[in-house]
Amino acid sequence: xxxxxxxxxxxxxxxxxxxxxxxxxxxxxxxxxxxxxxxxxxxxxxxxxxxxxxxxxxxxxxxxxxxxxxxxxxxxxxxxxxxxxxxxxxxxxxxxxxxxxxxxxxxxxxxxxxxxxxxxxxxxxxxxxxxxxxxxxxxxxxxxxxxxxxxxxxxxxxxxxxxxxxxxxxxxxxxxxxxxxxxxxxxxxxxxxxxxxxxxxxxxxxxxxxxxxxxxxxxxxxxxxxxxxxxxxxxxxxxxxxxxxxxxxxxxxxxxxxxxxxxxxxxxxxxxxxxxxxxxxxxxxxxxxxxxxxxxxxxxxxxxxxxxxxxxxxxxxxxxxxxxxxxxxxxxxxxxxxxxxxxxxxxxxxxxxxxxxxxxxxxxxxxxxxxxxxxxxxxxxxxxxxxxxxxxxxxxxxxxxxxxxxxxxxxxxxxxxxxxxxxxxxxxxxxxxxxxxxxxxxxxxxxxxxxxxxxxxxxxxxxxxxxxxxxxxx
Amino acid sequence: xxxxxxxxxxxxxxxxxxxxxxxxxxxxxxxxxxxxxxxxxxxxxxxxxxxxxxxxxxxxxxxxxxxxxxxxxxxxxxxxxxxxxxxxxxxxxxxxxxxxxxxxxxxxxxxxxxxxxxxxxxxxxxxxxx
Numbered sequence: 001x002x003x004x005x006x007x008x009x010x011x012x013x014x015x016x017x018x019x020x021x022x023x024x025x026x027x028x029x030x031x032x033x034x035x036x037x038x039x040x041x042x043x044x045x046x047x048x049x050x051x052x053x054x055x056x057x058x059x060x061x062x063x064x065x066x067x068x069x070x071x072x073x074x075x076x077x078x079x080x081x082x083x084x085x086x087x088x089x090x091x092x093x094x095x096x097x098x099x100x101x102x103x104x105x106x107x108x109x110x111x112x113x114x115x116x117x118x119x120x121x122x123x124x125x126x127x128x129x130x131x132x133x134x135x136x137x138x139x140x141x142x143x144x145x146x147x148x149x150x151x152x153x154x155x156x157x158x159x160x161x162x163x164x165x166x167x168x169x170x171x172x173x174x175x176x177x178x179x180x181x182x183x184x185x186x187x188x189x190x191x192x193x194x195x196x197x198x199x200x201x202x203x204x205x206x207x208x209x210x211x212x213x214x215x216x217x218x219x220x221x222x223x224x225x226x227x228x229x230x231x232x233x234x235x236x237x238x239x240x241x242x243x244x245x246x247x248x249x250x251x252x253x254x255x256x257x258x259x260x261x262x263x264x265x266x267x268x269x270x271x272x273x274x275x276x277x278x279x280x281x282x283x284x285x286x287x288x289x290x291x292x293x294x295x296x297x298x299x300x301x302x303x304x305x306x307x308x309x310x311x312x313x314x315x316x317x318x319x320x321x322x323x324x325x326x327x328x329x330x331x332x333x334x335x336x337x338x339x340x341x342x343x344x345x346x347x348x349x350x351x352x353x354x355x356x357x358x359x360x361x362x363x364x365x366x367x368x369x370x371x372x373x374x375x376x377x378x379x380x381x382x383x384x385x386x387x388x389x390x391x392x393x394x395x396x397x398x399x400x401x402x403x404x405x406x407x408x409x410x411x412x413x414x415x416x417x418x419x420x421x422x423x424x425x426x427x428x429x430x431x432x433x434x435x436x437x438x439x440x441x442x443x444x445x446x447x448x449x450x451x452x453x454x455x456x457x458x459x460x461x462x463x464x465x466x467x468x469x470x471x472x473x474x
Numbered sequence: 475x476x477x478x479x480x481x482x483x484x485x486x487x488x489x490x491x492x493x494x495x496x497x498x499x500x501x502x503x504x505x506x507x508x509x510x511x512x513x514x515x516x517x518x519x520x521x522x523x524x525x526x527x528x529x530x531x532x533x534x535x536x537x538x539x540x541x542x543x544x545x546x547x548x549x550x551x552x553x554x555x556x557x558x559x560x561x562x563x564x565x566x567x568x569x570x571x572x573x574x575x576x577x578x579x580x581x582x583x584x585x586x587x588x589x590x591x592x593x594x595x596x597x598x599x600x601x602x603x604x
Contacts, residue, residue: 244536247561251532254560258581259490269585271497301564356566 002404003449006411008440039142040087043114047087050080050121069180075124079117086113111155115139119162126179127166128196133203136163137210144214152218156211160204171196239308250301257294261287292426299430303413306357306437318355320362320393320462321346321383327362328381335370341378342370347385349393351462353442361438364431365395365458371424372399372456392462398455407448411436419452480525480596481505485515485542486558487533491581495528495558498585499592512538519546524553526596531559531568540568554595558583 056064057071064071090110118135125132136159143155170177171193264287266272268280275283324346335342351358369379380396400423402410409415413433420427439446443463450456482504484495492508499506507524509515512533527546531539543555555577559565562580569576579591 247564248536250564251536251560255488255581258560259488261582262490262494265582265585266494266497271501271585298562298564301561305564 001449001451001454002402002407003447004407005445005447006436006439007445008436040091043083043087047080047083050076050083054080071180073124075120079121082113082117086110086117111139111143112158115155115158115162119166122163123166123170123175124178124180126181127163127170127177128199130179130181133163136207140207140211141214144211144218149215149219152211152215156207159207163203164200167196167200235309243305243308246301246304250297254294254297257290257297261290261294264290288426292428295426296428296430299428299434302360303430303434303437306360306434306441310354310357310441314354315352316355317350318353318358320349320351320358321385322348323355323359324362324366324381324383324393327359327366331363331366331370334367335379338370338373339376340370340373342381343378344381346381346383349383349385349462354438357438357441361435362393364435365460368431369395369397369399369456369458371427372420373397374399393460395458395460396455397457401452401454401456402448402450403452404450407450410448479503479505481507481522482526482528482592483507483509483515483518483524484528484558485509485512485533485539486528486530487511488530491530491558494582494585495588498588502589502592504592512542515542519550523550525599526554526556526592528556528558528592531557531561531565537568540565552599554599556591556595558588 053071054074054076057076061071090106093106118139122132122135127133140152140156140159143152147155169175264283267275268283268287324344328342328344332342366379366381373379377398379398380394382394382396384392384394400419402417403419406417410417411432414429415432416427416429435446438444439460445461445463447459447461448456449459482499484492484499484506486492486495486508487510489510492510496506496508507518507522509518510533529539529542529546531537531543533539539557539559543557546553546555557565557576557578558581559578560581563578565578566576577591577595579588583591
């Protein structure tokens with residue numbers, strides 16, 4: 001018995017929406033919100049670091065003083081709590097559709113909260129003589145990457161205002177300057193005003209340079225990104241046009257066949273009077289071949305459709321067990337006609353997929369299993385919702401089987417073995433090409449095990465994203 | 475009302491399909507009105523309300539059947555509709571939110587299948603489930 005496994009790379013689509021404005025390019029609210037999620041994680045890390053610093057200050061204050069760090073008060077814990085509350089609020093509101101505020105307002109609130117917290121941290125860590133003010137650079141870089149040029153410049157302006165206010169309050173005598181570094185401990189009124197101004201101005205110039213470079217680079221990347229999205233949109237339009245053309249072609253090719261077969265059905269069903277037996281048999285043979293041709297035309301359209309790039313958003317959670325049950329019900333008459341019995345053990349298995357594609361996928365596999373079974377044979381269908389490692393569907397027939405050297409080609413369009421062509425003349429040879437394309441679209445792995453004149457087993461393995469519902473025999 | 479006097483309207487620009495549907499349904503005792511354009515069909519619909527409509531999708535234009543389907547569904551929600559199309563279920567993507575309710579037959583339809591579907595849709599309509 002020969003066995004071969006097939007797996008095809010899933011083409012990843014990562015639609016990124018960029019909203020164009022007359023004055024520039026900015027990322028959409030949706031993208032902003034998605035990118036802000038990892039920023040929440042970063043902020044949790046900062047809050048954790050502040051709490052650790054606070055704990056060290058409480059329980060190992062002497063040790064810190066020994067290495068020159070003067071950690072007094074509860075400012076690290078206070079800032080950590082504010083960041084934590086802001087994070088929780090943000091996490092709750094950002095996921096809520098149609099929330100109280102649009103994502104943009106939410107994000108700006110978070111930016112301001114962050115800058116206020118950072119300014120307090122800079123004040124306590126040391127606004128001059130320490131590297132604390134350089135923490136503002138992180139905000140400027142993030143704003144440059146995620147926000148529009150104008151918005152990131154606004155963040156830069158806020159940084160300049162907040163840092164300037166901190167220095168003005170400290171060295172204007174309103175609040176006492178502070179530093180965690182004992183060696184750099186400032187003295188109120190001990191700094192020359194021009195010196196402070198010079199230090200603040202040099203830092204502001206640095207902030208401006210960082211903002212300019214990041215904003216320029218981001219702008220280049222966004223323009224490229226926008227071009228990619230436009231190209232994707234063009235592809236989608238071209239695909240729609242291609243589908244329209246395929247539909248028209250299918251209609252034009254199949255309509256005459258339908259007309260011929262409709263007339264044949266009138267003749268063989270006696271609507272035009274009784275026919276000689278031989279004439280009826282001949283008409284049925286004509287109908288059989290016309291039917292095959294009609295199916296080929298429809299299969300070409302199906303293959304063309306499954307090759308289109310679908311929007312991942314149109315995927316739905318589908319119970320594969322229930323879907324198989326429906327398909328088997330549709331194929332019951334066909335199986336009965338071929339005197340093929342079907343045994344089904346179908347557990348519930350939920351899978352995110354393009355429902356129509358998945359239906360075509362299993363229709364083709366099951367139709368093949370019935371078509372290539374010997375008369376009086378049986379087909380077994382198992383859907384294992386709770387398989388130990390991977391969820392899978394197995395379709396096992398006891399039919400004509402496939403030679404080992406032909407197995408690698410069975411998913412090629414129009415490929416048919418000599419035995420299959422002889423056994424089933426009406427097949428289009430496209431069914432398994434559709435199966436391959438759908439497997440590719442969903443990242444499915446297939447295994448085919450076959451022995452000539454003994455039968456074939458098709459195993460379909462679903463990727464790990466499967467959500468397993470409680471098992472129940474269908 | 476006797477089921478055999480029900481009026482079925484069929485719209486299709488293919489004469490062979492019209493003849494087939496007419497022959498099969500008349501043989502079952504239905505009154506069949508056939509139209510080869512949506513325009514004639516629409517004019518007739520204002521004068522005579524059928525019990526069931528069998529619609530092709532690509533009549534003259536590629537979407538005329540879809541437009542007619544939408545209009546009839548809104549204007550005459552009580553009339554059951556059956557789509558009889560060359561493309562069969564391949565037209566489903568055009569129906570999006572109606573996928574569950576729509577009745578689609580692929581051409582060429584077997585006479586017994588056509589009769590069974592027409593009969594069941596008329597019965598469902600009569601019982602108020604159509």
